[in-house]
Amino acid sequence: MRIAKSQYDHGYHFSRGEEGKISDTGTFDFLVSENADGVPFQLIFGQQIGEGIYLNTGAGVRQLLGISPEDFTEKTFHDMIEEIVPLSDDIPADLLISRRKFINGEIKNYRAEILVKLPGGGKKWILDTSVPMIDDKTGMITGAMGILYDDTTRKHILEKLIEVRNKADDNESLKAAFLHNISHEIRTPLNAIVGFSTLLDEYPDSPEKRREYLDIISRSSDHLMEIVDDIVEISKIEAKTVRISREKVNINNLLSTVYDQYRFLASEKRVVFNYVIIPGGSDPCIYTDSYKVTQILKNLVSNALKFTSEGRVEFGYNVKEKYIEFHVSDTGIGIPTEQQANIFTRFYQGDSTSKRNYGGTGLGLAISKAYIELLGGDILFTSRQGEGSVFRFTVPDERVGE
Numbered sequence: 001m002r003i004a005k006s007q008y009d010h011g012y013h014f015s016r017g018e019e020g021k022i023s024d025t026g027t028f029d030f031l032v033s034e035n036a037d038g039v040p041f042q043l044i045f046g047q048q049i050g051e052g053i054y055l056n057t058g059a060g061v062r063q064l065l066g067i068s069p070e071d072f073t074e075k076t077f078h079d080m081i082e083e084i085v086p087l088s089d090d091i092p093a094d095l096l097i098s099r100r101k102f103i104n105g106e107i108k109n110y111r112a113e114i115l116v117k118l119p120g121g122g123k124k125w126i127l128d129t130s131v132p133m134i135d136d137k138t139g140m141i142t143g144a145m146g147i148l149y150d151d152t153t154r155k156h157i158l159e160k161l162i163e164v165r166n167k168a169d170d171n172e173s174l175k176a177a178f179l180h181n182i183s184h185e186i187r188t189p190l191n192a193i194v195g196f197s198t199l200l201d202e203y204p205d206s207p208e209k210r211r212e213y214l215d216i217i218s219r220s221s222d223h224l225m226e227i228v229d230d231i232v233e234i235s236k237i238e239a240k241t242v243r244i245s246r247e248k249v250n251i252n253n254l255l256s257t258v259y260d261q262y263r264f265l266a267s268e269k270r271v272v273f274n275y276v277i278i279p280g281g282s283d284p285c286i287y288t289d290s291y292k293v294t295q296i297l298k299n300l301v302s303n304a305l306k307f308t309s310e311g312r313v314e315f316g317y318n319v320k321e322k323y324i325e326f327h328v329s330d331t332g333i334g335i336p337t338e339q340q341a342n343i344f345t346r347f348y349q350g351d352s353t354s355k356r357n358y359g360g361t362g363l364g365l366a367i368s369k370a371y372i373e374l375l376g377g378d379i380l381f382t383s384r385q386g387e388g389s390v391f392r393f394t395v396p397d398e399r400v401g402e
């Protein structure tokens with residue numbers, strides 16, 4: 001830290017109560033700390049705003065504003081100003097009004113962020129902090145003295161913080177929506193389980209009714225388990241405790257397992273449903289995490305079926321350089337362009353109509369994306385509202401026996 005002492009003896013002193021040192025003679029001795037970013041200045045006001053002169057401006061003004069201390073006038077400075085953001089409620093953004101208040105003694109400590117256009121191009125945020133200078137003879141405020149700081153870094157950090165806070169707020173509202181949604185999602189199968197279990201007792205002599213109810217209970221239990229599994233899984237992903245366990249996986253078998261799990265649902269919905277394997281008897285086996293790849297495919301296929309009421313759902317894979325690329329396509333409702341950026345965000349579920357009509361937790365794609373990244377692959381999709389969607393994801397082609 002360097003201590004700068006004013007050479008300027010003009011019969012001024014600081015407004016009382018402010019930082020600084022009033023000399024015995026009432027002259028203008030002051031202590032201003034000039035750190036790496038701070039440039040001390042004294043401004044003697046002119047008749048009009050912009051006609052003032054700067055005295056004893058620190059040499060650092062050259063680095064700060066690209067102007068030599070000699071060329072630094074109030075006019076030069078004002079011509080550079082693009083925006084003023086006062087840092088206190090009693091300071092007006094308008095220069096004329098704030099100057100009037102400053103001279104009246106209403107502003108004891110001027111603090112504002114000022115965006116300036118630099119002579120060499122580019123812009124910079126400056127922090128201007130100044131206090132009034134009082135003429136000993138007249139007792140009038142006739143100038144200001146203070147320090148100009150480079151505020152770009154601070155401003156940048158602040159903006160980043162605001163961005164992070166806004167994201168956190170978004171997350172909070174997503175979480176709140178999720179909790180609301182999840183309690184509904186859990187309650188629906190739970191109510192079915194409780195309700196139909198009670199009804200079972202009422203039909204001791206009707207095997208058909210009992211079978212029907214048992215079927216509903218069993219499906220509701222499965223659904224409830226899926227929801228709970230998703231919540232546990234996303235918590236593990238967030239806690240970064242998910243591990244990959246590689247084993248030999250036969251891709252055609254994996255596709256066939258997924259197909260078997262969904263073909264009844266597809267036929268109930270009357271949607272054409274099929275999977276395609278590479279023709280020519282190719283039967284690749286790779287080392288990967290069988291459970292996770294199956295889960296990803298199941299998430300994508302179940303979404304495809306959920307959001308498709310007519311047409312077809314198809315899935316399969318291709319061998320691409322060092323990757324196996326899986327794909328799931330549908331002719332369903334598609335994803336509106338404005339929602340596309342958000343669909344991998346956890347808890348996100350399109351609009352409220354979509355939530356009501358299709359259920360779900362908004363976790364499937366977030367979990368899938370996290371799994372794919374852990375496996376070393378990538379996920380992409382194309383979609384058109386009203387026409388359908390195609391999701392593609394890759395996993396490294398670590399071939400067994402090659």
Ligand code: ADP
Pocket residue numbers: 299303304307330332333334335343348349350351354359360361362363364365366389
């Ligand atoms: P969930 O399906 O439980 O709502 P996901 O994370 O799987 O959650 O999907 C998030 C959102 O992305 C869905 O709510 C839906 O709006 C959209 N979406 C995902 N897949 C499809 C699809 N195949 N067709 C249309 N919209 C989809």
